[in-house]
Amino acid sequence: MARTPAPARSALGAIVALALLLALWSGAAPAQSPAPSSETDIKAAFLYKFGDFVQWPPEAFAGEDRFVVGVMGADEIAEALERLVGERRVKGYPIAVRRLRPGDSLRGVHVLFVGSGESGRLAEILAAADAQPILAVTDSEAGLRAGSMINFVVENQRVRFDIALPPAERARLKISSRLLAVARKVIAS
């Protein structure tokens, strides 16, 4: 029943060569990459981070004592955000996570995240937020086309995002150049 040895040995040589080739092809490695995390957690962390790199017009905080993140159609992200916020602050305000449903009032909301659970009604939801000082963030392929300002994409196992400036300008939001630099793609006005 001797079957494998001889051809397998020469084949193993071929594999070693192939492995080397793969290693060369892949090119230089980045300096360091952190431990993997769940997609939900990374997106939640981004939603919190965005606050530091966007400037709202002063009236967005008139009479407000909270930085409000509204979440629609993404319970897991809302849960992750609730775990994350703790004692953290954005622009000096404590953070409030508000779970919203389509049609709910967007008064006092600074960041609106619409998850894939609501991707069917995206255009309608975003139209309700248009031209108000609300940073609209989405999680679906049609996001930017529907009027979103920031849209998440998963690429090469990393959570990245694209930015569309025209709706942000209509909302009088200023997006920092550092955020633009990290974006995968920026649609200019």
Next chain:
Amino acid sequence: MPRRRWHAASIALFVCAAARAQGDIASLADLSLEELANVPVTSVTRRPEPLKDAAASIYVITAEEIRRSGVRTLPEALRLAPNLTVARIDAGQYAITARGFNNAVGNKLLVLVDGRTLYTPVFSGVFWDQQDVVLEDVERIEVISGPGATLWGANAVNGVINVITKSSSDTLGTLAAGGIGNRDRLALARYGGRLSGDATYRIYGKYSDARENEKEDGTRAFDGRAFTQVGFRVDARSGPGRFTLQGDAYELRGQDRVLGTLNLGALDASGGNLLARYNHRLGEGSEVQLQAYVDHMARRDSVVLHPTVDTVDLEAQHALAFGRHRLVYGAGYRASHDDEEPAFFSVFVPPSDTLEWWNVFAQDEIALSEALTLTAGAKVERNDYTGEEFLPSVRLGWRVSPSHFLWTSLSRAVRSPSRFDRAVASPAFPVAAGPDFVSEVAKVYELGYRASVSRLSFSATAFLHEWDRLRSGTPPPLVLENKISGRMSGTEMWATLQASERLRITGGLTTLHDDLQLDPTSTDPFGTENVTLRNDPSRQWTLRASLDMSERQELQAALRHVSALPAPELDAYTALDLRYAWRPSKRVELSVVGENLLDPRHPEFATSAAPPVELRRSVFVAVRFSGF
């Protein structure tokens, strides 16, 4: 042992992570924007990874790994888990296990698809040739080697495979895929849509077939097959409630098997299932889950087993968190009715029976300190043959530092008797079931270590299973007894290296050492060499490299080695699979997969002294379209 007393302490493998998730996500929030954009995603999932930090030997097969491997059936996807032994017996049948006792009728592994167990009460194992899913719709497959009996019950002795498909809200739109190769073909289509703002659905159909193989001596294997499956899933949300309804129906068609001038007929099967599940959030960390399903299957095989089985299964559980505790408790009931037609190798007496199982379980995870977590729990399961079985476990996890985790566990698990053990007879051989056959029992000790340092993640587990009352026989007329005992020990290791942004390398190694003895009072002529006991390799390793050649092209190479099988003897083999994929546009992917490339043909498993079926080198080209 206090069997009847309800031991309320317990663990929750699946609530485990919640306590620590807080730490994980807080550390993410402290990263810079640029660092955050570079954090790899563990799996492309929208739910938290629940088993990530559990004190158990767990490998999670991600949707991404399945996609990159180009596998086309569920059993083939299981090869991606380094802690499983997957041996293809012929075109459709597999022997799959963890930690030994691999066998065509392997009975020590529990397999679930979306909470529905695939186990058949006929022999306590899985008819792998009747199981498939649309792999594109799989969110992840959790593979736990070692006992999971405290949560999942008898049969989860050597491992648990938990296949979790995506919510239909994550599979909106159209998917169509097809492929053709020299050994098999595939066609599938899925459509997902919205019923209302809060309800989504998907429907799918999948067809696959495989060509007949030859045995080692050049004779025909008669294993050609065609498998068709259709199904649906509906998910709805309403406030704190989530509801899922799903179902599948399938048909397997084999080819006529001819022995000389005798036509034994084809191996055909059909079946279906319908499952409903409701989750309700009661408050922070508190959730109730209710689940019910029915499952029907009919297997028409005049040679080995010819059963029709109907199963009803009900389950309720409540998970809650208070103070330092994360508690989950619940109860379940299952009833299964089977009708066994006589086959060449098996006749059942009585030919038809109804079996019932009851269980209650509780498991508590206690944060002893910031770094130490104790998980303790037990399940009491009642079956009609042996009464109550007590299935306790204790696990201790120690987060030594943010990137190092040590754990250890002690558990007791049983494989309770199946219809086969208690009711089989054989017209071909003088065989009789064992009227006194009782549960096979394992006491399991485990020690594990996990690390995640920079671009490398690593897991190592050492295990010792002390077995008692394993199945043995007597000289003809064969009567089944419980007279084998001994130890199975070994190690499981795997590591993943994200070598660069574009190259990921995963390697795995398992070793197994068995030391089984026949009781001196036994008269079993085969002893521990009995072919229905086990035929395990002492060593296997896998090495997989995935490379993104460009935004649109990817390459994967997977190499695996399985050492020789002892009885019936089979040579070691090494197999290489390669896949290249190209996406000419966002919606279209073309790929070519080569499997078993190192030799023209080899067998992977031998079930008897008869020549084993050889699997050939194969090439498969596929196209996939996704759109709205």
